[in-house]
Amino acid sequence: MIRAGLLSLALLAAAPATAQDPGADARAASDRLNRAAALMEAADGAANRVKALTEVVGAYEDGLEAMREGLRRAAIQEEALSRRLQSREDEIASLLGVLQSMAQSEGPVLLLHPSGPIGTARSGMIISDVTPALETRAAALRAELEEVTVLRTLQESALDTLREGLKGAQDARTALSQAIADRTDLPRRFNEDPVKTALLVASTETLEGFASGLSQIAVDEVPGSLPGIDARKGSLRLPVEGRILRRAGEADAAGIVRPGIVMATRPRALVTTPAPATLRYRGELLDYGNVVILEPQAGLLMVFAGLDVVYGDIGEVLPGGSPIGLMGAPEGADGRDTNALLIENGKDAGASRSQTLYIEVREDNEPVDPETWFETNEG
Incomplete structure (x- = not known):
C-alpha cells in the first residue's frame, strides 16, 4: 500500500505548475x-482645456479597462487554482502524511522490512527514487498555495485602485463638460433657428426625412464646405471604444433592420468626432434617443444615436477627436457609477459593455455601410 501510494504521488509530481506574474x-x-x-x-x-481633458478621460478609460481586465484574469486564475487544489485534497493529504511519516521515522526503523534484507533494500531504492519527486510535488503545491494568496491580496488592493480611478474618471468627465460649456473659440458655419428645428423634429417620421430637412434650420450659413475626407475613407477611427454588436442590415431582437452598425460600449464611454466636422444637429430624435449628426464634408452625414449626454452647439465646426457626448450608465448606478463599474471585474468581460451606440453614414442622404468609412479591425 505504501509503495503504491508513493508511486502514485510520484506520478502526480510530474504535473507542470504554471509560472506567471499575477501582478x-x-x-x-x-x-x-x-x-x-x-x-x-x-x-x-x-x-486648450477641452483637448487636454479629452485626453485625460481617454487615459482614464484605458487605465480602467486594463485594471478591470487584470482583475478579471486574476479572479479566473485564482478560482482555477482553488478548484485544482480542492480537487486534490485527498492527494495532498496523502502526500503530507507520507512526508511527515518519513520525517518523523527513525533511521533504523525506516530501513527494516518484513521480508528481510532484500525487501529492505528494495524499499530503500523506492524511497530514494520517490523522495525527490515528492519534494518537487510539495514545492509545486506550496507555490500554488502562495499564488492563490497573492492573487487574493492583489484583487483586494486593486479594487481600491479601481475605486480611485473611477472617481478620477468621473471628475475628469465633469471638468470636461464644464470646459465645453465655457468654450467660445470654435468657428461657426451657421446659426441655428430653434423654431425651425423644433418644427422639423416634430414633423419628422424618418431619419431620411430629418436629414433632408437639416438645411432648413441653418441661418446665415457660410458658403463652401470643410476639406474633403475621401482620402481617409476606410481608415477613420470609430467614435467610441467598443466592439461591433450588430452590422449594417442585420436584424435586432425585434426583427428591425437598420442600415447602420451597433456598437457595444462601456458605461460613460466618451464619444468623439472621427474627423473635423460641422455639428448639424444634437438632441432627441424619433426612437433613437439622443442623436448627434455631423457633416465632415458636403453631402456626407454621420449619425450617432443612443448617447446619454451630448456636447456642442448646432452650427459649430468641431476639430477631429473633439468630444460630442457620453454614453449612459447601468440603471440604478449612482452619479459616479462606482458601484456599477466595480462589478466589472467578473469573469464575463463582455457583460460590462452594457451600452449601445448606433452609427449610420449617409452619402447624399442615402445610407451606406459605415464599415466602408471606419477602420473596424473586424472581419
Missing part, C-alpha cells in the same frame, strides 16, 4: 491610472 497586469494598469491623474493635474493650466 504584472495590475501594476501596468495602475501606472496608466497614475498617468491619467498626472494629466488631470496638468490640464488645469492647459491652453
Whole structure:
C-alpha cells in the first residue's frame, strides 16, 4: 500500500505548475491610472482645456479597462487554482502524511522490512527514487498555495485602485463638460433657428426625412464646405471604444433592420468626432434617443444615436477627436457609477459593455455601410 501510494504521488509530481506574474497586469494598469491623474493635474493650466481633458478621460478609460481586465484574469486564475487544489485534497493529504511519516521515522526503523534484507533494500531504492519527486510535488503545491494568496491580496488592493480611478474618471468627465460649456473659440458655419428645428423634429417620421430637412434650420450659413475626407475613407477611427454588436442590415431582437452598425460600449464611454466636422444637429430624435449628426464634408452625414449626454452647439465646426457626448450608465448606478463599474471585474468581460451606440453614414442622404468609412479591425 505504501509503495503504491508513493508511486502514485510520484506520478502526480510530474504535473507542470504554471509560472506567471499575477501582478504584472495590475501594476501596468495602475501606472496608466497614475498617468491619467498626472494629466488631470496638468490640464488645469492647459491652453486648450477641452483637448487636454479629452485626453485625460481617454487615459482614464484605458487605465480602467486594463485594471478591470487584470482583475478579471486574476479572479479566473485564482478560482482555477482553488478548484485544482480542492480537487486534490485527498492527494495532498496523502502526500503530507507520507512526508511527515518519513520525517518523523527513525533511521533504523525506516530501513527494516518484513521480508528481510532484500525487501529492505528494495524499499530503500523506492524511497530514494520517490523522495525527490515528492519534494518537487510539495514545492509545486506550496507555490500554488502562495499564488492563490497573492492573487487574493492583489484583487483586494486593486479594487481600491479601481475605486480611485473611477472617481478620477468621473471628475475628469465633469471638468470636461464644464470646459465645453465655457468654450467660445470654435468657428461657426451657421446659426441655428430653434423654431425651425423644433418644427422639423416634430414633423419628422424618418431619419431620411430629418436629414433632408437639416438645411432648413441653418441661418446665415457660410458658403463652401470643410476639406474633403475621401482620402481617409476606410481608415477613420470609430467614435467610441467598443466592439461591433450588430452590422449594417442585420436584424435586432425585434426583427428591425437598420442600415447602420451597433456598437457595444462601456458605461460613460466618451464619444468623439472621427474627423473635423460641422455639428448639424444634437438632441432627441424619433426612437433613437439622443442623436448627434455631423457633416465632415458636403453631402456626407454621420449619425450617432443612443448617447446619454451630448456636447456642442448646432452650427459649430468641431476639430477631429473633439468630444460630442457620453454614453449612459447601468440603471440604478449612482452619479459616479462606482458601484456599477466595480462589478466589472467578473469573469464575463463582455457583460460590462452594457451600452449601445448606433452609427449610420449617409452619402447624399442615402445610407451606406459605415464599415466602408471606419477602420473596424473586424472581419
